[in-house]
Amino acid sequence: EPEVTQTPSHQVTQMGQEVILRCVPISNHLYFYWYRQILGQKVEFLVSFYNNEISEKSEIFDDQFSVERPDGSNFTLKIRSTKLEDSAMYFCASSDARGLEFEQYFGPGTRLTVT
Amino acid sequence: AQSVAQPEDQVNVAEGNPLTVKCTYSVSGNPYLFWYVQYPNRGLQFLLKYITGDNLVKGSYGFEAEFNKSQTSFHLKKPSALVSDSALYFCAVRAYGNNRLAFGKGNQVVVIP
Numbered sequence: 001e002p003e004v005t006q007t008p009s010h011q012v013t014q015m016g017q018e019v020i021l022r023c024v025p026i027s028n029h030l031y032f033y034w035y036r037q038i039l040g041q042k043v044e045f046l047v048s049f050y051n052n053e054i055s056e057k058s059e060i061f062d063d064q065f066s067v068e069r070p071d072g073s074n075f076t077l078k079i080r081s082t083k084l085e086d087s088a089m090y091f092c093a094s095s096d097a098r099g100l101e102f103e104q105y106f107g108p109g110t111r112l113t114v115t
Numbered sequence: 116a117q118s119v120a121q122p123e124d125q126v127n128v129a130e131g132n133p134l135t136v137k138c139t140y141s142v143s144g145n146p147y148l149f150w151y152v153q154y155p156n157r158g159l160q161f162l163l164k165y166i167t168g169d170n171l172v173k174g175s176y177g178f179e180a181e182f183n184k185s186q187t188s189f190h191l192k193k194p195s196a197l198v199s200d201s202a203l204y205f206c207a208v209r210a211y212g213n214n215r216l217a218f219g220k221g222n223q224v225v226v227i228p
Contacts, residue, residue, distance in 0.1 A: 004158065006158075033214070033216075035216075042219065042220050042221075043207075043216075043218040044218075045217070048214035048215065055214055056213055056215060091159065093159075105161060106151070106158040106161075107158045108156065108158040109158055
């Protein structure tokens with residue numbers, strides 16, 4: 001069964017450093033998403049991406065964040081200058097092209113620790 | 116804004132007994148409702164969804180959920196729980212016209228042998 005993969009599984013970085021989280025969505029999916037979950041809190045939507053552009057973003061997704069689909073398979077989330085409060089589990093997801101009512105499939109997550 | 120409430124932190128149930136995990140939602144317009152399950156060190160796995168039609172929807176692993184518009188609820192149920200059902204369960208809602216899923220805080224389900 002196809003699945004979303006994410007690398008690395010755990011990333012430790014120092015405050016102020018740039019990090020790139022990588023995701024490989026399911027191959028025939030065209031909608032891509034990033035969510036995050038701060039320890040003990042809800043899973044929060046960050047951004048959705050379709051047709052090589054952001055289709056929706058939350059108030060969390062400020063100028064420190066960016067997303068990119070650099071090739072036909074990868075989908076990345078970049079945090080330019082990490083803060084302590086960016087420490088969280090980051091989930092990538094993808095969904096079928098046929099419509100927004102279709103379910104999103106999630107990867108296993110990248111745990112980001114900012115020290 | 117859309118939101119989900121999962122009122123219980125943990126649900127304990129004996130193996131073989133019925134399992135219910137509660138979810139209520141708030142959204143403008145018709146909701147798209149989803150249940151996901153998360154096992155340790157794994158991503159969120161899709162269980163089932165309600166889009167339209169029959170209020171009782173069936174999903175993976177014997178789970179089902181009932182949509183109740185008047186009570187704005189979408190409770191997850193399983194007639195006979197298994198120890199392997201022990202996991203974290205998330206309810207989520209999406210409003211028509213936008214992409215984002217709004218999640219509840221999750222419920223830890225513990226099935227006692």
